[in-house]
Amino acid sequence: MAPSPSTTLTPIDQALKQILSGLSPVVGNESVSISAALHRVLAQDIRAPLAVPGYDNSAMDGYAINSRDLTAGSKFPISQRIPAGSVGQALTTATAARIFTGAPLPSGADAVVMQENCSLEGDTVVVEIPVRSGENVRRAGADVQQGELLFSAGHKLRAPDIGMLAGVGMQALTVRRPLRVAVLTTGNELVRPGQTLQAGQIYNSNFYTVSSLLQGLGHEVLDCGIVTDTLQATEQALLEAAQNADCIISSGGVSVGEEDHVRTALHNVGALNFWKLAIKPGKPFAFGTIANKAFFGLPGNPVSAFVNFVLVIRPALARLSGLIESPAIPWHLPADFEMETTGVRQEYLRVRCLHSASLAPQLQLTGSQSSGVLSSVSHSDGLAIVPANTAVKRGDLLRFLPLSEIVGHS
Numbered sequence: 227m228a229p230s231p232s233t234t235l236t237p238i239d240q241a242l243k244q245i246l247s248g249l250s251p252v253v254g255n256e257s258v259s260i261s262a263a264l265h266r267v268l269a270q271d272i273r274a275p276l277a278v279p280g281y282d283n284s285a286m287d288g289y290a291i292n293s294r295d296l297t298a299g300s301k302f303p304i305s306q307r308i309p310a311g312s313v314g315q316a317l318t319t320a321t322a323a324r325i326f327t328g329a330p331l332p333s334g335a336d337a338v339v340m341q342e343n344c345s346l347e348g349d350t351v352v353v354e355i356p357v358r359s360g361e362n363v364r365r366a367g368a369d370v371q372q373g374e375l376l377f378s379a380g381h382k383l384r385a386p387d388i389g390m391l392a393g394v395g396m397q398a399l400t401v402r403r404p405l406r407v408a409v410l411t412t413g414n415e416l417v418r419p420g421q422t423l424q425a426g427q428i429y430n431s432n433f434y435t436v437s438s439l440l441q442g443l444g445h446e447v448l449d450c451g452i453v454t455d456t457l458q459a460t461e462q463a464l465l466e467a468a469q470n471a472d473c474i475i476s477s478g479g480v481s482v483g484e485e486d487h488v489r490t491a492l493h494n495v496g497a498l499n500f501w502k503l504a505i506k507p508g509k510p511f512a513f514g515t516i517a518n519k520a521f522f523g524l525p526g527n528p529v530s531a532f533v534n535f536v537l538v539i540r541p542a543l544a545r546l547s548g549l550i551e552s553p554a555i556p557w558h559l560p561a562d563f564e565m566e567t568t569g570v571r572q573e574y575l576r577v578r579c580l581h582s583a584s585l586a587p588q589l590q591l592t593g594s595q596s597s598g599v600l601s602s603v604s605h606s607d608g609l610a611i612v613p614a615n616t617a618v619k620r621g622d623l624l625r626f627l628p629l630s631e632i633v634g635h636s
Contacts, residue, residue, distance in 0.1 A: 235504035235571065242538055244500065245513055249520060251548035252472045254403040260392055265444045266401040267549045268381045274374045274394045277367035282331040286362045289322040289344055289351050290314075290335035293359045300353045308332060322351050331363055338362035370394060380550035402548045407440050408471035409433060410450035410463050412479035412488060413526060418452070431600060432477040432524070432531050439535055440475075442633065443543060455479065460491040468496075468517040473546060475539065478526030480510045488512060488523050496521060504614070506571040507597035508534040520546065527597035533574050533609070536632040554632050556611065556625035562588040565618040573612040576602040577626070589626060608632070 236244075255269040284290065291302055302322035308314035310328035317323055317334035325331070325338060336359045345352045370376065376390060377383075383391075383399075391399070416430040417423060430452060437447045448471050453463045460479065467474045479488035480501070489512055492498050496516035501523075503511045507530040512523030522539050524531040544551040562580060577589040592605040608628040612618055 235502050235509065236500050237504045238537060238572065241500060241503055241511075241513070242541060245520075245538065245542050246545050248499075249542060249545040251402065252405060252546050255400050256403045257398050257400055259398055260388060260396055263383050263391075263399050263401060264385065264388060266383055266399070267444075267547055268377055268379050268383065269400045269402050269548065270379050272376045272391065272396070272399070274370045274372055274376055275396075276394055277372040278370040278393050279364055279366055279368065281366050283364050284325045284327055284329050284331060284338045284362065285364045286338055286340045287326050288338045288341045288362065289353070290317065290325045290331055290338050291322045291353065291357065292317060292319070292335055293337045293357045293361070295320045296353065296357060301347070301350050302353065304349050304351055306332070322353075324351075336360065336363070378550070380548050382549055382551075405445040405473065405543060405547050406448055406471045407445050407543070408448040408450050408467035408474045409436050409440070409477075410453050410467060410474070411477040412453045412455060412460060414455045416452045416478075431528055432526065435528060435532060435600075436475060436477060436524070436535060439532075439540075439633065440543075443540065445543065445547070453479075455487060457487045457491055457494075460487040461495050464488075464491055464516050464521070465495055468519045468521075471519065473520040473522070473543070474516060475522045475524060475535075477524045477531055480512045480523040480525060492516065492521060492523065503534070503538075504571050505533070505537070506569070506573045508537075508574075509571065511538065513538075525597070528600040529576070529597045529603055532600070532603050536609075536629075537574070540632065554627055556627050558623045559587050559589050559610075559626045560621050561610070561618050561624050562590045562620060563618065564620050565612065567617040568612050568614055570614050572614050575610040575612060576606040577608065577610045578605065579607045579626070579628075589624060 258266060304324055305318050305321035306314050307324040308329045309326045313330050314323055314332035317332045323332050337357050339353050339357055340362060343355045345354060411430055411433045415427050417427050419429050440447050450463055450467050453459050476488055479486045489498060489501060492512060492514050496514050498512060498514040501512045502509055507527060508525060510525045511534045514521045524534050575595055576592045578592055580588045580590050589610050592602045594602060608626055611625040
């Protein structure tokens with residue numbers, strides 16, 4: 227029996243809290259080389275096996291001296307030459323060592339004078355400025371201490387992190403395996419790009435939007451194809467997806483029309499936790515489980531599907547993948563538009579951030595805000611949040627979520 231249509235709208239913060247509270251990381255780790263670890267999620271803490279740098283070294287090309295010897299004069303015979311990769315001899319009293327960036331500081335030296343602050347008289351260097359102990363010296367462990375906690379399990383590795391781990395000699399890392407996410411789209415009207423459109427048909431854009439977002443987050447996409455608008459086909463597709471994936475995302479068929487079968491199918495073969503969000507666009511969103519696998523039902527309208535994904539599904543996938551992720555922190559920027567009072571749903575407007583030399587950045591609408599106009603997302607820099615029952619006047623400060631923060635491909 228189909229579930230009775232609900233009129234309750236779940237606030238997005240409440241929905242997200244409810245979803246995340248019931249999710250835990252999917253079991254499964256793997257070892258990858260450091261060269262393949264970008265954007266992967268660490269499965270264990272990493273402590274530094276050695277200090278960086280491993281020895282006191284020169285931060286400049288110049289001359290290594292003992293600063294206490296300056297009291298005897300500013301001229302120092304050059305007793306040795308120490309390029310990077312070589313180890314010098316102990317510094318003879320009142321002499322200088324020609325030294326290059328990164329080379330180990332010789333015993334007996336406590337400072338390096340930049341070559342620009344010196345002059346040469348044959349084999350003697352003249353120090354032309356006062357020098358303090360420790361000047362232009364990079365101390366052992368100044369960057370990383372041996373045994374220091376570098377990253378905790380759940381950290382998503384970025385390019386500088388990879389460099390740091392390489393700097394302590396890490397060759398392979400234990401990371402969470404990518405999530406296997408089943409993606410299916412419903413609708414008799416849908417065809418794949420490359421096929422000839424017949425009367426009443428449209429190309430299936432939602433699959434490519436969702437799969438691209440998933441790939442950008444490092445997840446594995448299982449293409450479950452286009453499901454015809456029948457209850458039996460929908461139930462079968464959901465059950466098959468649950469057998470092969472860690473979680474399932476569907477697009478379309480979550481509203482209350484006679485050809486919308488996803489909500490009923492989920493009720494029949496799994497569990498429907500809630501339906502309908504108090505947001506615009508993206509109200510007809512379903513969340514539940516099938517065979518203990520999380521299920522997310524996106525609306526068919528492309529903007530609604532995008533907004534639901536970045537606001538709700540992305541943080542849920544982070545929890546499933548073991549990623550420790552902080553919520554996106556919105557900016558506060560003035561609106562360069564006006565809008566009548568919103569209804570009972572919080573609205574997410576597609577906007578671009580305008581910059582000028584004389585004014586602070588302002589938010590401008592990217593054309594039609596219809597949930598079917600995907601170009602409004604493509605032309606935008608992010609989403610402006612307008613609370614329920616609120617009018618917008620030009621100059622009002624709005625919360626702004628940059629796409630760079632909520633798409634999560636950085």
